[in-house]
Amino acid sequence: MAKETSKTEELFDDHVDDHVDKEIEECFSKEKPKCFFVFAGAGSGKTRSLINTFTFLDSKIGKWLLANGKQIAVITYTNAACDEISRRLHYKSIFSVSTIHSFLWELIKNHQSDIKTWLTASVKIEIEGLEEKQRRGRGGKTAEKRAEDIKKKTERLSKIAVVKRFSYNPNGDNVGYDSLNHSEVVKMGSEFIETENTMQDILVSKYPILLIDESQDTKKELVDALLTVCEKYKGKFIVGMFGDTMQRIYLDGKENLAYCIPDDWEKPKKVMNHRSATRIVQLANTIRLTIDNQQQRPRSDAAEGSVRLFIAASDADKESIEKQAARIMAKETGDGGWNEDTTYKSLILEHHMAASRFGFLDLYAPLNESKVFDTSLRDGSIFELSFLSKIISPLIRAYKANNEFEVSRIVRQHSPLMDKRKLEKVDNQLEVLHKAENAVDSLTALWSNDNVPSCLAVLRSVHETGLFKLDARIEDLLTDFTEGEPIKITALRNALSVSFDVLERYSAYVTDATRFATHQGVKGLEFPRVMVIMDDTEAKGFLFSYEKLFGAKPKTDSDIKNEEEGKDTSIMRTARLFYVACTRAQKSLAAIAYTESIEAVKETAISHGWFTENEIYFL
Numbered sequence: 001m002a003k004e005t006s007k008t009e010e011l012f013d014d015h016v017d018d019h020v021d022k023e024i025e026e027c028f029s030k031e032k033p034k035c036f037f038v039f040a041g042a043g044s045g046k047t048r049s050l051i052n053t054f055t056f057l058d059s060k061i062g063k064w065l066l067a068n069g070k071q072i073a074v075i076t077y078t079n080a081a082c083d084e085i086s087r088r089l090h091y092k093s094i095f096s097v098s099t100i101h102s103f104l105w106e107l108i109k110n111h112q113s114d115i116k117t118w119l120t121a122s123v124k125i126e127i128e129g130l131e132e133k134q135r136r137g138r139g140g141k142t143a144e145k146r147a148e149d150i151k152k153k154t155e156r157l158s159k160i161a162v163v164k165r166f167s168y169n170p171n172g173d174n175v176g177y178d179s180l181n182h183s184e185v186v187k188m189g190s191e192f193i194e195t196e197n198t199m200q201d202i203l204v205s206k207y208p209i210l211l212i213d214e215s216q217d218t219k220k221e222l223v224d225a226l227l228t229v230c231e232k233y234k235g236k237f238i239v240g241m242f243g244d245t246m247q248r249i250y251l252d253g254k255e256n257l258a259y260c261i262p263d264d265w266e267k268p269k270k271v272m273n274h275r276s277a278t279r280i281v282q283l284a285n286t287i288r289l290t291i292d293n294q295q296q297r298p299r300s301d302a303a304e305g306s307v308r309l310f311i312a313a314s315d316a317d318k319e320s321i322e323k324q325a326a327r328i329m330a331k332e333t334g335d336g337g338w339n340e341d342t343t344y345k346s347l348i349l350e351h352h353m354a355a356s357r358f359g360f361l362d363l364y365a366p367l368n369e370s371k372v373f374d375t376s377l378r379d380g381s382i383f384e385l386s387f388l389s390k391i392i393s394p395l396i397r398a399y400k401a402n403n404e405f406e407v408s409r410i411v412r413q414h415s416p417l418m419d420k421r422k423l424e425k426v427d428n429q430l431e432v433l434h435k436a437e438n439a440v441d442s443l444t445a446l447w448s449n450d451n452v453p454s455c456l457a458v459l460r461s462v463h464e465t466g467l468f469k470l471d472a473r474i475e476d477l478l479t480d481f482t483e484g485e486p487i488k489i490t491a492l493r494n495a496l497s498v499s500f501d502v503l504e505r506y507s508a509y510v511t512d513a514t515r516f517a518t519h520q521g522v523k524g525l526e527f528p529r530v531m532v533i534m535d536d537t538e539a540k541g542f543l544f545s546y547e548k549l550f551g552a553k554p555k556t557d558s559d560i561k562n563e564e565e566g567k568d569t570s571i572m573r574t575a576r577l578f579y580v581a582c583t584r585a586q587k588s589l590a591a592i593a594y595t596e597s598i599e600a601v602k603e604t605a606i607s608h609g610w611f612t613e614n615e616i617y618f619l
Contacts, residue, residue, distance in 0.1 A: 014299050016272060017044065021052050023268040027238065028057065028209070035230050036266035037215070037241045037258070041296050042284060042583030043275025043526070046242050050213060051088055053240070054095060057209065062094050071096040073207035075103050077214040079379070081524065085213070096207070100219055101170040101182055104189030107203060111192070115166050118188050119180070123157050182375075190221035194228050203229065204237045214524070215241035216248035216257055223257070231262070246288055247580050249519075249573070273298055273583075275526050277305020280585050286609045287579045291572060306333045306588040309611045311601050312619045314537050314594045319357070321619050322346065322531065322592060328617065329529070329590050337529050338588075344529035346515045347522060347581045351378055353538045354516040360506035363455075363498045370491035380510035383471045384496060388455055389507035391468060392443075392500075399444045411436060416469050439465035455496040455503050519581040530585035532578070535594040549574040551604035552597035 020038065027034040040046035057072055065071060074097040076082055086097045098106065108115065130150050137143055159178075168180040180188075192199040203210075210226070212218055218241075230239050245258045261267065273281045273296040281298040288294060310325045312318075330338035337343040348354050355364035367377045376382045380389065391414050398406035412418045417436040443461050446453035460478050462468050476489045477496065496503075508514050517525075519532070534546035547553040548571050555563075555571065562569045582589055591611075595601045598618060605611045 014272065014274075014301070016297075017270040020268040020270050021049055021056075023266060024049065024053050024240065025056050027240065027266050028060065033235050033238055034264070034266045035239045035262075036268065037243075037261045039244060039258070039267065039269040039294065040242055041244045041246065041270065041273065041294065042579070043273040044244075044270035044296070045272070045274055046213075046244075046270070047085075047524075049270070050085070050211070050242055053211065054089055058092065058094065062092075065094045070094075070205070071207055073103060073210040074098070075100055075210070075212045075218065077217055081213065099170060100222060101185055104185050104222070105168050105170060107199065108185075108189050108192055109168070111199075112165055114192065114196075115180070115188065116160065116163065118191070119166070119184065120157065120160055122184065122187075123153055123160065127153050127157070186219050186221060190219065190225040193222070194225035200229050200232065204233050208236065209238045209240070211240045211242070213242050214247075215243035216245050217243075223260075227260070227262070246291055246294065246576055249577050249580055269294075271296055275586055276583060277303045277585075277587055279305040279307050280582065280589055283307050283589070283610060284579055284583045287575060287582065290575045290608070291579075303587065305585075307582075307611065307615060308332065308590050309602075309605055309616045310590060310592045310619050311598050311616065312592065312594055313598065314535075314596050316594065316619070318533075318535070318594065321594075322533070324619055325531065325590050325592055325617075329531075329588060333588050335529065335588060338590075341515050344515060344531055345517060345522070345527040345584070346531045346533060347517055347519050347584070348533050349519055349535065349538065349544065351518060353533075353535070354509055354514070354518070355506070356538070358505055358509055358514055358516055360498075360502050360509065363495045363502050363506050366491045366494035370487050372488050372491065378510065380507060382492075384455075384459065384474075384477070384492060385503065385506065387468070387470070388458060388500070388503050389511075392458055392462075393504055393507065395440075396444065396447060396500075399440075400447070407440065411440060411467070415439075415467055417466060435465075436467070439467035443467060452499045452501050454499055456493070458500060459496065519577050522581070522584050526584055526586055528585075528587045530581070530589050532581045532589065532591045533594075534578075534592065537594065543570060544574045544577055545570045546574055546578070546593060547595060547597075549578065549604075550593060550595065550601040552595045552600045 024036060024038065026032075027036045038046070038049060040049065054072070054074075071093075072095050074085060074095055076085060076097070076099065079099060082097050082099060082102075086095075089095050089097070096103075096106075127150060130146050130153070134143060134146050134150070137146070163178045166178055166180055168185055170182075170185075193203060215223070226239055229237060241257075241261075243257070248257070273284070276284070276298065278298040281296055281302070285295045306329070308325075308329060310321070310328075312321045326338045326344065329344075330336060348357070352361065352364055352368060355361040364377070367373050367382070373382060380386055391410065395407055395410045398404075398410065415436060417432060417439065439462075442465055443458070446457055446461060456478065459470065459474060463470055463474050463478065473489060473492075476485065477493050481490060481493070505514075509516060534550075536545055536547050545553065548555060548559070555569075559569045559571060582591070593601050602616055602618075605616060606613060
């Protein structure tokens with residue numbers, strides 16, 4: 001009887017995970033240092049444990065690290081996460097917080113001769129592979145594309161030979177012949193760590209402790225390299241990984257990470273979900289049963305919460321369906337927040353779905369289809385787009401509001417015409433001021449009589465007046481298309497042909513100022529009300545399939561083969577993605593499935609125990 005009471009008390013113990021932080025601290029003991037992997041599911045307080053670990057280490061060895069010129073390396077997945085962690089650590093110098101790409105580049109950037117040797121060998125292997133495919137393959141467009149790739153890589157190989165110093169920008173496009181691309185830095189850096197004694201010594205000496213957030217999505221090459229170093233430098237190098245294998249949603253993460261962790265690592269688990277209402281935690285647990293047996297418990301004081309599944313035909317009017325679902329959620333939950341677009345989050349599968357629904361597809365599509373912008377398109381860091389949204393948009397808003405002071409402030413801060421050092425050297429400063437005023441007038445005139453100019457027209461005005469400094473490629477963008485010009489220029493010109501208000505909608509999306517976000521992009525975030533939109537027809541991809549997950553489409557031969565071999569399948573990936581999306585919700589969750597087989601989706605949802613019959617609506 002006593003045991004049963006103890007178990008019951010444990011179920012209502014919201015502090016049941018408190019031991020985890022203590023176990024982590026013990027891993028840093030001088031007598032018995034250990035590497036560790038912390039299992040931390042959705043809403044479990046992973047970030048809090050991470051910050052508690054930093055605070056402990058600062059108090060215990062902070063002075064020693066400073067005195068010896070060492071740091072604690074912290075790797076996380078996004079720049080936003082880096083900024084947040086750095087802020088919470090008060091930017092203390094003993095912590096080096098970075099993304100994977102930045103971390104690896106900092107390690108290898110001074111080893112220029114090694115970079116050249118590795119890159120030369122790598123490009124040669126790529127050329128040989130393409131040439132082999134060319135010999136075996138047939139003609140046609142594929143062969144033409146391979147021939148073009150061989151030509152480009154051969155040209156690059158010849159340029160590599162004369163490069164004196166290679167460059168890399170973790171947040172940029174890296175277009176110069178002396179630039180490395182993102183995948184090269186990851187492969188090269190990981191290989192150096194895994195195989196080069198000197199690099200291992202540098203790593204362990206500079207960063208005796210390395211902590212990894214979102215470790216399930218850390219590049220598999222880097223994980224393998226770090227496991228090698230941990231074994232070799234046991235007791236001298238501590239790696240701590242924080243993550244949840246169920247939330248691995250990127251293909252370049254390490255498969256079956258939990259099973260790759262060595263037996264002598266500490267493996268504390270956090271079982272609480274402090275974020276979500278009880279019904280949402282129950283849903284998450286049943287989704288999780290399709291992948292593993294890890295289960296969470298809600299807080300004792302958690303609200304009951306609500307989940308609903310809305311099923312509609314693939315060809316339905318989606319905007320109408322989603323508004324109808326929101327109205328039903330408002331009525332059933334008694335929560336008026338569902339009646340306002342701005343107070344619930346709509347999670348879509350891919351960025352171009354948001355582009356289509358939020359009205360910036362004409363800008364997004366040419367850039368996305370060119371396949372040369374990658375992350376800079378998704379985070380808004382393409383120079384011309386960033387310039388227009390961060391400088392021109394606020395200037396025009398101030399102009400429309402008749403706020404001359406703010407217009408003047410923006411110009412003084414950003415215009416080379418108003419550079420203090422240059423003004424001091426000018427005899428007639430008044431003439432320069434008039435030039436700046438005329439430049440502003442020329443720009444704002446584009447919006448006269450309720451006109452909305454194209455982004456190219458705005459750039460042309462700025463370029464002609466010299467009001468602001470633009471990227472070197474502006475001349476190419478403002479001329480007509482020419483045969484053989486870089487894909488990047490063509491794509492940018494086509495994208496920037498849209499009206500300025502389209503650019504502003506794009507900017508609102510990438511700065512998270514709309515109700516739309518991707519399933520992947522909200523990992524780690526939380527919202528009171530979440531609408532998960534599952535629509536394979538708009539996804540344009542093969543990595544995820546909600547239709548397969550919900551039984552509306554059969555498994556492919558490839559799915560069956562991968563299942564038999566214990567490999568990842570599109571169904572497993574989608575289940576993990578569904579879990580990530582659903583566990584963003586704190587109070588209530590609306591899942592909308594667009595399908596070609598409404599009854600199959602309903603049957604699967606009920607048979608898996610995800611939703612009950614009275615939680616399902618046909619729209």
